[in-house]
Every structure is written in C-alpha cells, then in structure tokens.
Amino acid sequence: MNILVVGATGTLGRQVVRRALQEGHRVRCLVRTLPKATFLREWGAELVPGNLCRPESLAYALEEMEVVVDAATARPTDGIGIREVDWQGKVNLVQAMVMAGVKRLLFFSILDCDRYPHVPLMSVKAATEEFLAESGLDYTILAPAGFFQGLIGQFAIPILEEQSVWLTGTSAAVAYMDTQDVARFALRALEVPETIGQKLPVVGAKAWTSEEIIALCERLSGKNARILRIPLGVLTATRQVLRRFQWTGNIADRLAFAAVLSGGETLTAPMEAVYTQLGLSPQETGTLEGYLAEYFGRMLQKLKERNYELDRQKRKEQEKRKRKRPFKTSAKTGG
Template identity: 30%
Template sequence: MAEDLPVLVVGATGFLGGQVVDELLKRGKKVRALVRPGSKAAKLEAKGVGIARGDMLDTSSLIAAMTGVSAVVSTAAGYTRNDKNAKLIDSYGNSNLAVAAKYAAVPRFVLISILTCDQTPQIPHFWNKKLAEDKFEELGVPFVALRPGAFFDQAVGMGGDPFSKGRFVWLGSKDARLTFVLASDLAGYLAAAVDADVADGERIDIGWTRPVTMQEAAGIAARRAGKPVKVMSVPTGAITGLGKATAKVLPLVGDMASMVAWFETGKYVADTARQEQVFGQVPTPEDAIGRVAERYGH
C-alpha cells in the first residue's frame, strides 16, 4: 500500500531538508534520504531513515532512489551551497529530478520553489526554479510547488543571537517591504504537502499575513526582547559592485545582488490565500518573530 512506502527527501542533510525529515517522521511517515556519496548519514540513520546514495547530476542514481516511494520532497538548492556545481544543480540537476520522477512514476513530487520566480529572469537561481516547475509540468509529473519568501530565521540568525546583540544584519534597504517565512514553518508545509488536497501543478505562495520591512521586523523584535534592536544594512550598490568585481571568482554574488534589487521593488510579496486554505492559519509577523525570539531564550 502507498502509505507503507517511504517518502524520499532530496536535500535531507541540509538546513531545511533535515527539518522536513523530522516533520515527516512526526507524521508517522517512513523516510528515505538521498545522500551524496561520501556525505555522512549517521544522524539520519539513527532516526531510522533509509539512505539512498546518489547525486542530482546522476539521473540513474535518482531513478534508483525514487523507485518504490509514495512521494518525493526536494529542498535541494545549489545556490545556497555556493560550490563549483551550484549552477549545474539548480539547472541540470532540477531537470534530472523531473526526468527521474517521470521514469520512476512518482505519485507526487513536492518541490520547493521561490516566490515570484516566474517574474524574475534576471535572478538566475529564481528563474531556474521557474524552469524546474515548467519541466515537471511538461513531463506530466504530478507535482506541487511551494513558493516561499525570504527565510527570516536564517537571515537574522547568522552570527549568533541577534536579540542579545541588539541588531539584525540585512542586505539592501531596511525599508523595503517583502514577504518572509520561517524555515521551520516551511518544513511543516512541505511535509504536509505530501498528502494535501491540491491539484497537480499547483504553485502556492508561502509567507506571513503581511509583508514587512526589516526595520518593522526589528521593532517587533525590540518589543519582544525589551531592548532596542537595530538594523545593520549593506547598501544595494555595495553588493552590486562586489558582484561585478568578483564575477569570475564568486559568480553567485551577482545573483544575490539581483535578488536584493528585486526585494527593493516591493513586488516580492506573497498572496497567502491558498496557503491558508491548504495548510491552515497563516502566521503573523508578530507570532513568527516571537517564536524566533523564544528559540534564543527571550
């Protein structure tokens, strides 16, 4: 029976993928993880997760990993790894996932995409997600794509407890209004999407009840922490200049500069109506930021 088959998680050793594994296990799902040859898998195995060795650039290994599963959840992203294969993973690798899913007759593929990816050909890692969605649709693979906003908890948590330090570090304007998410919430939505009542090919925006600026987020955080929280922002121009200067050495910096410029247009905003219908109550900024504060003991 399908419910006895495992859910394959692609990207299970990553920041988000590891949380998806935990969410699936909480739901009583059997889990199989795609792990690259040479990568450590002991922590996953200790949780009872099955291991399939493979790589997104090796289609045959993907087919083997996807054979006999009830669903696949992919959180893999080359952009966040910033290694020599980043562009290949985000383009060729995602295409391989679609081809393998078609060949293995995967009943449902849950793909993490990016908010407004269909509007942003100037941002390579955004546009590659749009192309990935199109590839799944073209091949007729039953899929649902979740399109989250920017990861708030990951952004402000770099470098330690931002509440104790009294500062959030941000790229670009602190007054640009945009959609944020918590990675922990997104992990739950990705796991829930395995069985959600959605149509094949749906693209669902994921975010909070309203967009906020980083300055507004800092104000919410300050009220929670009981102390001032400032925003240290890196100007867009500085990021763009760095991207041009390091284009051959660090090509993803230019990608990041384009992303920050897009944030400042005010168009990086989710319509969360469908999110609420499928996954329930949408978090408010106050609730989400409050939960981040709790993680740091505030």
C-alpha cells in the same frame, strides 16, 4: 507513503523529514555526504548516497518510492552553482523519476520568481516550473517567500553580539514563515489530490521590512542595533567582481537575490484559499513575534546562566587566593 526527500540536510529539508516521520511515513533521504546526515538516520530516516548532478546515482534512491519532495538548492559556499544544481540537477531528477515510474513530486520554488528574470536563482526556479508543467509528472509547487530561520544569522545574532547589521537600499516587506509550518503545508498538500498541477503560495500572515525586524529584535533583546547601510550600487559592483571568478560565482548569484530584497517591493500573497483547500487553520501557523521571542528568551537565559557561572568561578578563585595568602606579622621590638 514512501517519500524520498532531496535536500534533506538543509534548513527546510530537515523539517520535511521530521514532519514526515512524525506522521508515520517511510522516509528516504538522498544525501551527498553521509557523515553530515547521521542525525537524519537517528531520527529514523533511511540514507542513500547520491547527487542530483550525477544522474546515475538517482535510480537506486527512487526504488520503491511513491513521492519525491525536492527541497534541494545550491548553497553559497558550494563548489557547484545554481545552474548545475537548481536547473540541470532538477532536470536529472525529473528524468530519473519518469524512468523509475515515480509520478508524484512536490517542488519548492520561490514566490513571484517569474517577476525577476535577471536574478539567477529566481530565473532558474521559474524555468523549472515551466519544465514541470511539461514533464507529465503529478507535481505540486509550493512557493515560500522566506524563512524565519534565515533571520537569526542576519539580524538576531549580530544584535545580541553587538555587531553590525548590514542593510541595502529600501528593504522589501517579506512574508516570512517558519520552516516547520512550510513542512506541515507540504505534507498536507501531498494528501490533497486537488493540489496536483497547482502552484501554492506558502507565506506568513504579515510581511516584515528589515527595519521592522530590527526593531522587534531590539525590543526582545534589550539591545540597540548597529546598522550599516550599503549603497545598492556597491552590492551590484561586488557581484560583478565576484562573477569573474568561478569559485565565487555562486555567492555572486546569491547577492543578486539579496538585491531583490532591497528593492522595496512586497513579497506576499493571500493565503485564505490555500488554508481552505488544505484544511488547515491559520491559527496553527507560527508568527515571527512568537518565533523570535522564543529564540531571544532561550539565548538570554543561556547568557544569564553563563554569566552566573563565570561569576561563581571568579568568586571561587578569589577565595582560593585568599586562603593561600600568607598572614602578615608585625615586627617585634625589644623592651
């Protein structure tokens, strides 16, 4: 297939690119900043400059493409917000696809997004799902709940570096999944015509609370976590302040999503029918225990090697100073 990946430099998008190339597909990536995407070219993908917020840049990217995989979303530090990228940008993309005659679209949404209309990102995802249903495209929607990769910065690194882990309210249990597995589901869904017009959950076998993840990280790292809890009211007040400023509005919208994860509700879904429909095996899907064990094993080995090198350098410096130290001589006395 000729596949255009939008959001290809993101955590999920790059795994879609990698998987598609491994399976022998021709992959083109729509990228805003070419220098930041050179690694995709090195993998074998074609890079095309463009931006969802600039409709005129989409026509060329869609030429000769058969499928579009949309993994793009606004980042908290972007100068443009969720509504510009995750809503108007997706409208621009769909309209450009219709004009170019590209019918097949795979869109990444969020599990249970329609249950949280007060959360900007969830509300926009739900609205986009409704828009796709009326678009006339052959769409498939995949709905993850969260990714293993996001837990590294949230829990693993702070615990390794003996920094504070921030928690808010009663943590929701979330069925996280490795982005590599999500990419595998995505490419397989494109090969199964029965997925057209469907929304499929893509979640891990177990839903984890923040406290359970922290306990797992402590066990694997041999370190105790320093936990600081923020009252939910403080998070809400912070969001209200940030929304007053244009440059922090996107961060405020993400804080609203964080509040969902602190609400105590479980984000998961049954996956048996999805595995059956796609012809995939649950045994091939990675677990959070395995993912974090591999991460901590690698990081602890690096720390061990670094400490060994520091000790070696220290010993060399000590030996050097000993060689340079002048010999002490005793004063001679006359007889």
